[in-house]
Amino acid sequence: MANSNLPRRIIKETQRLLSEPAPGISASPSEDNMRYFNVMILGPTQSPYEGGVFKLELFLPEEYPMAAPKVRFLTKIYHPNIDKLGRICLDILKDKWSPALQIRTVLLSIQALLSAPNPDDPLSENIAKHWKTNEAEAVETAKEWTRLYASGA
Amino acid sequence: MDENDLNSDDEIAIDDDCYYDFFIKGDDPMDSEDAKSREGSGQKYTILNQADIRKRQEDVIAAISTVLSVSGATATILLRHFNWSVGKVHEAWFADEDVVRKRVGLLNYEKQLSDVNAGDRATCGICFDVYPRYRIFSVGCGHPFCRECWGGYISSAINDGPGCLTLRCPDVSCSAAADRDIIDMLALSDDDKKKYSQYLLRSYVEESKQIKWCPGPDCEYAVEFDAGGGGDDSWDVSCRCSYSFCWNCLEDSHRPVDCQTVSSWLSKNTDESETKIWILARTKPCPRCQKSIEKNGGCMHMTCNPPCRYEFCWICLGDWYNHETCNRYNEAADVEADKNREDAEKHVTKYTHYFDRWAANHSSRQKAIAEMQRVQSVQIRKLIETQGKAEYELLFITDAWEQIIGCRQVLKWTYAYGYYLPENEHTKRRLFEFLQGEAETGLERLHECAELELNQFLVDYGSPLEGFKEFEVKLKGLTMVTRKYFEKLVRALENGLSEVQVSGTEEIGQNFPMASAEG
Ligand SMILES: [Zn+2]
Ligand SMILES: [Zn+2]
Numbered sequence: 061m062a063n064s065n066l067p068r069r070i071i072k073e074t075q076r077l078l079s080e081p082a083p084g085i086s087a088s089p090s091e092d093n094m095r096y097f098n099v100m101i102l103g104p105t106q107s108p109y110e111g112g113v114f115k116l117e118l119f120l121p122e123e124y125p126m127a128a129p130k131v132r133f134l135t136k137i138y139h140p141n142i143d144k145l146g147r148i149c150l151d152i153l154k155d156k157w158s159p160a161l162q163i164r165t166v167l168l169s170i171q172a173l174l175s176a177p178n179p180d181d182p183l184s185e186n187i188a189k190h191w192k193t194n195e196a197e198a199v200e201t202a203k204e205w206t207r208l209y210a211s212g213a
Numbered sequence: 214m215d216e217n218d219l220n221s222d223d224e225i226a227i228d229d230d231c232y233y234d235f236f237i238k239g240d241d242p243m244d245s246e247d248a249k250s251r252e253g254s255g256q257k258y259t260i261l262n263q264a265d266i267r268k269r270q271e272d273v274i275a276a277i278s279t280v281l282s283v284s285g286a287t288a289t290i291l292l293r294h295f296n297w298s299v300g301k302v303h304e305a306w307f308a309d310e311d312v313v314r315k316r317v318g319l320l321n322y323e324k325q326l327s328d329v330n331a332g333d334r335a336t337c338g339i340c341f342d343v344y345p346r347y348r349i350f351s352v353g354c355g356h357p358f359c360r361e362c363w364g365g366y367i368s369s370a371i372n373d374g375p376g377c378l379t380l381r382c383p384d385v386s387c388s389a390a391a392d393r394d395i396i397d398m399l400a401l402s403d404d405d406k407k408k409y410s411q412y413l414l415r416s417y418v419e420e421s422k423q424i425k426w427c428p429g430p431d432c433e434y435a436v437e438f439d440a441g442g443g444g445d446d447s448w449d450v451s452c453r454c455s456y457s458f459c460w461n462c463l464e465d466s467h468r469p470v471d472c473q474t475v476s477s478w479l480s481k482n483t484d485e486s487e488t489k490i491w492i493l494a495r496t497k498p499c500p501r502c503q504k505s506i507e508k509n510g511g512c513m514h515m516t517c518n519p520p521c522r523y524e525f526c527w528i529c530l531g532d533w534y535n536h537e538t539c540n541r542y543n544e545a546a547d548v549e550a551d552k553n554r555e556d557a558e559k560h561v562t563k564y565t566h567y568f569d570r571w572a573a574n575h576s577s578r579q580k581a582i583a584e585m586q587r588v589q590s591v592q593i594r595k596l597i598e599t600q601g602k603a604e605y606e607l608l609f610i611t612d613a614w615e616q617i618i619g620c621r622q623v624l625k626w627t628y629a630y631g632y633y634l635p636e637n638e639h640t641k642r643r644l645f646e647f648l649q650g651e652a653e654t655g656l657e658r659l660h661e662c663a664e665l666e667l668n669q670f671l672v673d674y675g676s677p678l679e680g681f682k683e684f685e686v687k688l689k690g691l692t693m694v695t696r697k698y699f700e701k702l703v704r705a706l707e708n709g710l711s712e713v714q715v716s717g718t719e720e721i722g723q724n725f726p727m728a729s730a731e732g
């Protein structure tokens with residue numbers, strides 16, 4: 061079985077994610093690949109994503125935890141730090157990664173990013189521009205997309 | 214200039230020649246060797262190999278370690294933070310040690326497992342396994358990680374690049390530095406340790422202000438420059454790899470113009486210049502028969518293929534035997550050519566004039582470099598056979614080529630100098646153009662002698678040829694004369710042609726006081 065030599069760290073993290081999930085976040089490993097997680101994050105209250113349910117995929121590469129997990133939004137989302145393919149611009153997923161971080165910390169950071177979009181470090185130029193020139197309108201679009209694509213139906 | 218003299222190849226042409234007079238007058242015979250001996254005293258730079266660099270680095274580390282009573286690893290962190298400046302480390306440390314410690318992640322106590330996790334076992338913060346104390350390490354902050362996880366952490370940092378030199382505790386909220394002692398103790402492989410120490414060595418060169426890598430291809434030497442070392446203002450460095458460059462801007466040596474001029478000039482001709490140089494360097498139609506003729510030598514004296522055999526100047530396409538100099542930009546002629554031309558276009562014409570000559574000398578120099586390699590690898594061998602000479606007796610030939618290569622470089626940059634010389638400085642421009650023209654003629658003669666006259670001695674007639682001794686005297690003479698002329702030319706141009714103010718300018722070329730002003 062492919063999962064037989066799974067590092068103890070991953071097993072422990074998985075157990076903890078399942079037994080004590082962080083509020084608004086769920087993550088469960090796929091049955092055939094224990095390194096692949098199906099993730100759901102609830103749109104934080106007071107954000108344009110409130111009421112939305114966002115699906116993500118998270119994969120632990122062979123080098124994990126020396127290398128960061130790979131995370132991507134599957135649900136379409138209007139956000140300056142997330143591009144069309146769902147890739148996320150977040151420092152701890154790149155150069156600020158440390159093996160002392162965990163899946164839980166990564167997901168909490170993504171949730172925080174939904175509460176506080178950062179158009180000054182954009183991944184999606186157009187959305188970031190929209191955000192900077194007319195924030196109210198951009199927020200409306202984000203809400204609209206949340207209703208359209210993340211209503212959880 | 215006496216025209217006959219220019220043409221007389223069969224006699225030693227440097228005799229009785231104003232080009233020769235011009236600089237030899239009042240000259241101290243003792244300084245004829247000064248270009249050669251410059252490598253000794255008064256040199257403002259030092260070439261360093263890897264071992265020299267490491268030695269210097271270890272010396273400053275030891276110095277800081279002693280004065281501050283810290284470990285070598287701590288001293289390394291401090292020095293890196295302050296660009297390897299001992300003075301800056303001292304200053305900051307003695308002003309406020311705590312601030313410095315905090316900034317670079319040095320804790321106030323020695324490396325050991327702190328008592329954050331009481332008990333004789335601890336959980337590794339990376340693999341989450343529980344280990345006995347002796348298998349857990351922290352960098353003094355108490356965050357516990359096992360040996361294997363440290364090894365993996367260090368290894369992935371080292372493979373990410375020189376950022377590993379500022380490695381911190383894996384705990385993201387902690388800024389405690391992981392120094393080179395930790396790396397030495399916990400790195401997984403010797404390969405990792407080697408890479409780390411290579412990064413450290415590079416950082417010493419790249420972050421300190423007095424040392425730079427030689428930009429020569431595949432060169433591993435570094436050059437330390439002592440700008441306060443007296444002497445002239447030149448930044449020129451000649452590396453042990455034979456590459457010459459300006460230490461300040463890292464471009465090829467560019468005397469007599471300064472770095473600012475080089476940068477303006479180079480940015481002026483960025484994109485097209487490479488192709489332009491290439492085209493200029495290749496073929497032109499013969500001005501008489503219009504057949505395309507390819508330039509394969511380095512000197513500017515062209516001879517068309519038979520039956521035409523027309524001899525002309527590669528740059529201006531003028532008849533070689535009615536040719537004096539063509540370095541001078543003749544604005545009047547350009548204006549005459551088309552009176553309605555716009556200012557901008559006039560500017561382009563002026564620029565083209567200088568650029569063409571700059572590029573021609575550039576490619577001529579490239580050819581001379583290639584030719585010199587051929588001389589060293591093939592021709593010297595042949596001469597040993599055909600003329601029965603010993604290798605050391607033929608050194609004058611490579612000397613000549615080295616001189617040609619150096620002079621082409623100077624001449625090339627005099628065209629940037631000329632381009633930027635203000636138009637309203639009429640006297641200076643006249644003097645400059647005169648000096649440049651003389652330099653060009655003289656170098657052309659040397660280049661031609663080395664390139665063409667040598668050929669006759671390569672053929673094996675069974676016995677040494679008569680004229681070889683004369684050839685040797687002539688080439689040596691031309692080399693020496695050209696070297697001295699160019700040295701003075703460089704000095705005069707670097708002084709902004711200041712002689713102009715002092716001396717009368719009516720008799721330029723007869724009384725130019727370059728030789729006496731030299732002192
Ligand atoms: Zn561990
Ligand atoms: Zn720590």
Ligand SMILES: [Zn+2]
Nearest residue numbers: 427432452454
């Ligand atoms: Zn070099």
Ligand SMILES: [Zn+2]
Nearest residue numbers: 459461462472
């Ligand atoms: Zn320079």
Ligand SMILES: [Zn+2]
Nearest residue numbers: 499502517521
């Ligand atoms: Zn012809």
Ligand SMILES: [Zn+2]
Nearest residue numbers: 526528529539
């Ligand atoms: Zn010419």
